[in-house]
Amino acid sequence: MNNDSVANILLTTILPGNFVLAMFLGMCPFLGVSQKLSTAFPMGIATAFVILVSSVSAYFLNMVLVHFHLEFLSVITFITVIACAVQLVEMFVKKTFPELFRQLGIYLPLITTNCAVLGVALFQTARQYNFAQSLAYSIGGGLGFTLALVLMAGVRERMQLSNVPTLVQGAALSVVIGGLLSLSFMGFSGIGGGE
Amino acid sequence: MSAPTSFDEFLDGLWRQNPIFVMVLGMCPTLAVTVSAVNAISMGLATTFVLGTSCLLVSLLRHSIPKQVRIASYIVIIATFVTVVDYAIQAISLDLYEALGAYIKLIVANCILLGRAEAHAAKNPPLPATLNAIGMGLGFTLGLLAIGCVREMLGAGKLFGISLFGAHFQPWVVMVLPPGGFFVLAFWLILFAAFRHINGRRNAQLGEVQS
Numbered sequence: 050m051n052n053d054s055v056a057n058i059l060l061t062t063i064l065p066g067n068f069v070l071a072m073f074l075g076m077c078p079f080l081g082v083s084q085k086l087s088t089a090f091p092m093g094i095a096t097a098f099v100i101l102v103s104s105v106s107a108y109f110l111n112m113v114l115v116h117f118h119l120e121f122l123s124v125i126t127f128i129t130v131i132a133c134a135v136q137l138v139e140m141f142v143k144k145t146f147p148e149l150f151r152q153l154g155i156y157l158p159l160i161t162t163n164c165a166v167l168g169v170a171l172f173q174t175a176r177q178y179n180f181a182q183s184l185a186y187s188i189g190g191g192l193g194f195t196l197a198l199v200l201m202a203g204v205r206e207r208m209q210l211s212n213v214p215t216l217v218q219g220a221a222l223s224v225v226i227g228g229l230l231s232l233s234f235m236g237f238s239g240i241g242g243g244e
Numbered sequence: 245m246s247a248p249t250s251f252d253e254f255l256d257g258l259w260r261q262n263p264i265f266v267m268v269l270g271m272c273p274t275l276a277v278t279v280s281a282v283n284a285i286s287m288g289l290a291t292t293f294v295l296g297t298s299c300l301l302v303s304l305l306r307h308s309i310p311k312q313v314r315i316a317s318y319i320v321i322i323a324t325f326v327t328v329v330d331y332a333i334q335a336i337s338l339d340l341y342e343a344l345g346a347y348i349k350l351i352v353a354n355c356i357l358l359g360r361a362e363a364h365a366a367k368n369p370p371l372p373a374t375l376n377a378i379g380m381g382l383g384f385t386l387g388l389l390a391i392g393c394v395r396e397m398l399g400a401g402k403l404f405g406i407s408l409f410g411a412h413f414q415p416w417v418v419m420v421l422p423p424g425g426f427f428v429l430a431f432w433l434i435l436f437a438a439f440r441h442i443n444g445r446r447n448a449q450l451g452e453v454q455s
Contacts, residue, residue, distance in 0.1 A: 228426030
C-alpha cells in the first residue's frame, strides 16, 4: 500500500512530476497541437477529462482483474476502456463544438494513443494507490498536462514573430522549447515531497 | 512509379522515413528510456518485435477486419503482443524490467505502431508489410541508440556501462535528467536537418550542371 497523502500526490503530478515535462508522457499532442493557445487549451481539457474517466474505470477494472487473477489482461482492458472514453469525448466535441472539432483534427481520436492516459492507469496500478489517491493522481496529471500544453503554446505563439535559423525551424525548435520548459520545471523539485 | 522491392520497403523505415528523426513519432519512449545505451537497445528491440508481429497479423487479417472497427482491432492485436513482450522481458532480466518500468507496457500507446498498422500493413500483403515494419522498428532502435549513447556518455561518462573518460570526468548530470533528453533529441534533429539541407543543395547543383 502507498501512503502518500492526497494533496502531496496532486501537487507532485502538477509541478515537479509533470507528465509531459518530467515523465515524457503525451509528447505527440505536446509537439503537435501546441501551435495556438486557442486549440491547446481545449485539447488539454479534453485529455484531462479522458485521463480522469479512464483512471476511475481502470481502478475498478483492476479490482475485478485482481479478483479473478487475470492481471495479464490489464493492458488490453485498459486500452479498450480508454478507446471508449475517447469515442465519448469525440462525439461530445463534434456535437457541441464543431469548429473546435475541425481544428483538433486527427489529434482528437489520437488521444487513445496518448501515453499519458494509459500511463495514469498503469502507474496508479503499479503504485497501488487507493481510490482517493488515484483520483488525485489523475486530476493532477490532467491539470499538469494542460499546464504544459498551454505554456508551450504561449511560447510558440511568441516564437512566430522571431527570426529563427531555417535549420532549427519545425520539430527541433519545439523540442528545444520543451527542454527549456522541462529545465525550468526542475526548479519545482522538492515541492510535494518528491516521488 | 515502379513497385517498390522488398528491400526498398525495409530501407524506407530504417533511413528515408526514420520514425524518430524524419517523422518525429513515438517521442515518449524516445525521451524516457534513453538514459543509457542498453535501455535504448532493449526498448528498440521490444518495439521492433511488437511492430513486426502485429503488422504481420494485421496484414493477414486485412480482408476479414470490418472497416468500422479496424482501429479497435489493431489496438487489441498490438496490446496482445505488448503483453507477450512485457512478460518475456520480466522473465529474461528483472533488472532490465525494473529499469524500463511501465514504458514497456506503454509501447501500446506508441504512435508508430498504430500508424504502421493503419498506413501500411492494412493495405499490403504479409511479406512487404512485415519487412516494412521491421525496417521501421530497426530505424526506431537506431534513433533510440543514437540518443542513448550521447546521453550515457555525457551524463555518466560511460558507454554500455564501460567507463570512458577516466576518474577526472565530471558527469553532466543534466543529460540523464529529463531536459537532457529534449536537448539531445533537438541536437540530432538539427543535425539531420543540416544533412538534408546540404544534400538538397548538392542535388540542385547537379541538376543545374546537367541542364
